[in-house]
Amino acid sequence: MESENILDIKDLNVSFNLPEGTVKVLNGINFTIRKDEVFGIVGESGCGKSVTASSILQLLPKNAQRSGEILLHTENGIINITSLTPTDEKMRQIRGNDIAMIFQEPAASFSPVYTIGEQMIENIILHKTLSEKEAKEIALEMIEKVKIPDPKKIINSYPFELSGGMLQRCMIALALSCNPMILIADEPTTALDVTIQAQILYLMKELQKEFESSIIFITHDLGVIAQMADRVAVMYLGKIVEEGTVYDIFNNPLHPYTRALMTSIPKVGIKKTRLEAIKGIVPDPFNKPKGCSFHNRCPNYIAGVCDTKEPKNITFSKDHTVACFLYGGKNNE
Numbered sequence: 001m002e003s004e005n006i007l008d009i010k011d012l013n014v015s016f017n018l019p020e021g022t023v024k025v026l027n028g029i030n031f032t033i034r035k036d037e038v039f040g041i042v043g044e045s046g047c048g049k050s051v052t053a054s055s056i057l058q059l060l061p062k063n064a065q066r067s068g069e070i071l072l073h074t075e076n077g078i079i080n081i082t083s084l085t086p087t088d089e090k091m092r093q094i095r096g097n098d099i100a101m102i103f104q105e106p107a108a109s110f111s112p113v114y115t116i117g118e119q120m121i122e123n124i125i126l127h128k129t130l131s132e133k134e135a136k137e138i139a140l141e142m143i144e145k146v147k148i149p150d151p152k153k154i155i156n157s158y159p160f161e162l163s164g165g166m167l168q169r170c171m172i173a174l175a176l177s178c179n180p181m182i183l184i185a186d187e188p189t190t191a192l193d194v195t196i197q198a199q200i201l202y203l204m205k206e207l208q209k210e211f212e213s214s215i216i217f218i219t220h221d222l223g224v225i226a227q228m229a230d231r232v233a234v235m236y237l238g239k240i241v242e243e244g245t246v247y248d249i250f251n252n253p254l255h256p257y258t259r260a261l262m263t264s265i266p267k268v269g270i271k272k273t274r275l276e277a278i279k280g281i282v283p284d285p286f287n288k289p290k291g292c293s294f295h296n297r298c299p300n301y302i303a304g305v306c307d308t309k310e311p312k313n314i315t316f317s318k319d320h321t322v323a324c325f326l327y328g329g330k331n332n333e
């Protein structure tokens with residue numbers, strides 16, 4: 001049985017107007033989030049992961065231009081997020097209530113001048129018609145769910161009194177306190193040390209099952225994707241170059257970029273290298289190469305093809321798509 005779609009991103013394009021000109025950073029992004037799944041988005045720094053997340057929540061800066069559709073499937077019908085303005089009341093309700101976000105730096109996500117409890121209660125009251133007492137009960141319950149001892153003490157603490165790992169747990173508690181359909185997690189563990197990272201990932205997976213919410217998990221780390229995701233989109237320079245189940249991506253990576261990412265996963269006992277291990281650097285979005293934007297770093301580059309036209313997205317097998325001239329034969333000409 002097909003699972004239910006809850007978010008459709010259709011032909012999303014984002015450009016920024018800068019003094020030097022307009023730069024296009026998302027180039028026809030398409031993907032769907034299904035109910036109860038973790039959808040991973042992976043790619044090197046600058047490929048457009050965070051801009052994709054900001055587009056979904058209408059948090060793009062003023063110098064951004066966007067086209068395409070973002071459709072949220074709710075109990076009361078489909079909402080076209082792109083038809084709302086960022087300050088629209090409906091958009092404010094969607095943010096936090098239907099779609100919540102957790103960021104890389106938990107310390108920057110909380111205000112330093114209010115207690116954790118005050119911030120959680122304010123968020124709950126903003127989205128639910130509840131009294132302060134009821135909201136406080138939910139806040140305490142959520143802090144318990146993220147497994148921090150002594151919730152009553154935590155609720156009265158200021159962010160500076162907590163460690164990075166504890167704060168990220170509080171951020172997860174805050175994000176889940178309104179039971180959102182979708183949680184966007186943008187590199188949620190990058191700022192934490194390795195042991196704490198593993199604990200937070202485990203907790204997120206546990207809570208995702210309990211809350212039956214879907215997660216869009218953004219990371220540059222394929223190891224984290226293997227642990228967390230059900231399906232994966234691999235992004236390169238503003239495009240999804242391959243999408244598949246986590247099994248497809250790890251057992252049968254098709255795109256030369258995905259394969260290169262695989263070889264850059266750190267091995268046990270070998271000093272951790274980041275994705276920069278791939279030959280060459282990501283081109284500046286102002287100077288994108290003609291044709292396939294990966295061709296100048298690609299070991300399988302076909303001269304006269306890859307440097308002249310953009311590859312189409314080819315369906316390789318159910319749920320597994322790739323945009324590369326190595327696949328699709330005549331369909332990709």
Ligand SMILES: Nc1ncnc2c1ncn2[C@@H]1O[C@H](COP(=O)(O)OP(=O)(O)OP(=O)(O)O)[C@@H](O)[C@H]1O
Nearest residue numbers: 016025044045046047048049050051052061220285
């Ligand atoms: N406000 C902005 N103005 C101009 N360009 C921007 C702005 N925000 C992002 N960009 C550019 O958009 C592109 C995509 O950035 P984005 O932050 O989405 O990448 P990312 O994949 O999330 O990278 P990272 O892993 O480093 O966070 C980059 O080239 C970035 O420089």
